[in-house]
Amino acid sequence: MKSGNSLNSVGHRMDLVYWLMLLRAPNVGTHTFYKALKVFESPEQVFLASTTQRKACGVFRQETLDFIEQNDTSLVQADLDWVKADDCHILILIDNGYPEQLKTISDPPPLLYVRGDVSCLTLPQLAIVGSRNPSSGGKQNAHEFAKSLSNLDIVITSGMASGIDASAHIGALEADKPTIAVCGTGLDRIYPAKHKSLAHQISTKGALVSEFYIGTAPTATNFPRRNRIISGLSLGTLVVEASIKSGTMITAKLAAEQGKEVFAVPSSIHNPLSQGCHHLIKQGAKLVESVEDILDELQIDLPEPDQENNSTTSEKYTHNNSSVLLKYLSYDAINIDEIVEKSGLSPQIVTQELLLLELKDAVEKVDGFGYILK
Secondary structure (H helix, E strand, O other), X not given: OOOOOOXXXXXXXXXXXXXXXXXXXXXXXXXXXXXXXXXXXXXXXXXXXXXXXXXHOOOOOHHHHHHHHHOOHHHHHHHHHHOOOOOEEEEEOOOOOXXXXXXOOOOOOOEEEEEEOHHHHHOOXXXXXXXXXXXXXXXXXXXXXXXXXXXXXXXXXXXXXXOHHHHHHHHHHHOXXXXXXXXXXXXXXXXXXXXXXXXXXXXXXXXXXEOOOOOOOOOOOHHHHHHHHHXXXXXXXXXXXXXXXXXXXXXXXXXXXXXXXXEEOOOOXXXXXXXXXXXXXHOOOEEOOOHHHHHHHHOOOOOOOEOOEOOXXXXXXXXXXXXXXXXXXXXXXXXXHHHHHXXXXXXXXXXXXXXXXXXXXXEEEEOOOEEEEO
């Protein structure tokens, strides 16, 4: 079903055409776009103004002026054709459905392409981000935090990248809750390509979002811009695993600059992917060991316990997956007795699970009695 702000439901939406055209103009990024609006009030007025007025404003370069003068709407036809499809929407900044959280950042995208449920963009969100090549424990943490938070009606937002991002989206989907993926390409392209099925599931249950026009290919410069939207949509950003120099750290930095909460999951000092999280914690990010740590900071109350299941959120986090032992394994060796004590599982189950994890090459036995993550 189309939203009230989509092209199909309000006719031709000529104002949308002007927004698309101005953003497609050469040398017009977000900052130049907003400079133009201060002078002309709307993209439509930019195109209706005289050549002399456009030159006199001092905002546009000659190449941009030439583009505007041509007023060739065929350049945005692909966008106009795309938005005619079911569940495809283009929101402009002044639309009612444009998320208020995103409007508060210094450079909100003037428009958003959305495939899926537009309404989920306005729900409370938490970003979960991290390494594209995480440890097994890192993927497990992202999955379980996402699942638990989704069950508390917090929408999980991420970037659909391999590793932590994908694990977070999958956790939310397994809870049968919406999740939002912010993309660094046009929404007619899926990146990485292996996530085509995941993208379909996300758009069916939640939404795919991008500020890039239809046909935009994945380029390195797109992803830092994408990251500001991930953090901008969210109340806070949870970093699960990250190296010091990574896109994840850019997202965390942007979240802090936007005045959003930053959370980080600690890990073993022997885990190279713990360095980013530990650095963030030193810089003031909140150390997170449980869902409650996030809820406390965001001042979100836990729902009353289910009558059929009086287990706490922490207990659900521990016991609602097939490889519960990963929660207790790290890059520091731990023996079977310690795992039994911490997990509350029987020695037989622990031994069986460890064997399965060894066969999956997820853990390694060291010193004859201890286990570590590989």
